Amino acid sequence: MSVRVRRIYESPEPADGVRVLVDRLWPRGLSKEVAHVDEWPKGLTPSDELRRWFHAGGSYEEFVHRYEAELAAPEAAELLDGLRKSVHEGPVTLLTASKTPAESHATVLARLLTD
Template sequence: MNPIRIKRIYEEEEPADGRRILVDRIWPRGVSKDKAAVDEWLKEIGPSHELRKWFGHKRENYEEFKDRYMKEVLESEERSRLLRQIRSWAEEGTVTLLYAAKDRECNQAVVLAELLSSL
């Protein structure tokens, strides 16, 4: 499997990004679909509305968010299928997980990349 890249959607598209996959449940503010250059928007794999609200992008909540989100992904047949699809794409070439959060270290794309590396 190729390494999984992680990038904010607000950063410029680069050829090295490969397949660009948005993993946010909600479309990011201020980004047109053309400018985003998203190949896939897998909103279903994003954290549930309840988990996203609870987390609130507070670093002190991150470890518990990570555990809860991994559980959401692994216990959902649909999300697990999407995770396997991302892994399949990563076996074919470079994959970049896109997210909108300001925190580059504590967000769902980081959690997904960790899950993908453990499959």
């Protein structure tokens, strides 16, 4: 099981496997052809309210707690289970436009996919 997190602005690599965009909004200045995104499950992204709260200065620890609660909702849980199946079939790369992927929702997703 291989899950990694990368910025979407980095060039695709053969080791990426299935490339999954985990941001609610399409990244600025990037065409779909260049991005090489295989899946874009918007239901796994943080809600607009949570995203705004976090970017307004919310703590990362509280963000993780609130985001995990959102992922427990039926629609998100179903999408998460589907993505787990992809992980068992081969490498999955979670793509985000975040400038700090290590402190983003993508890292939370990666952890949940490998637990």
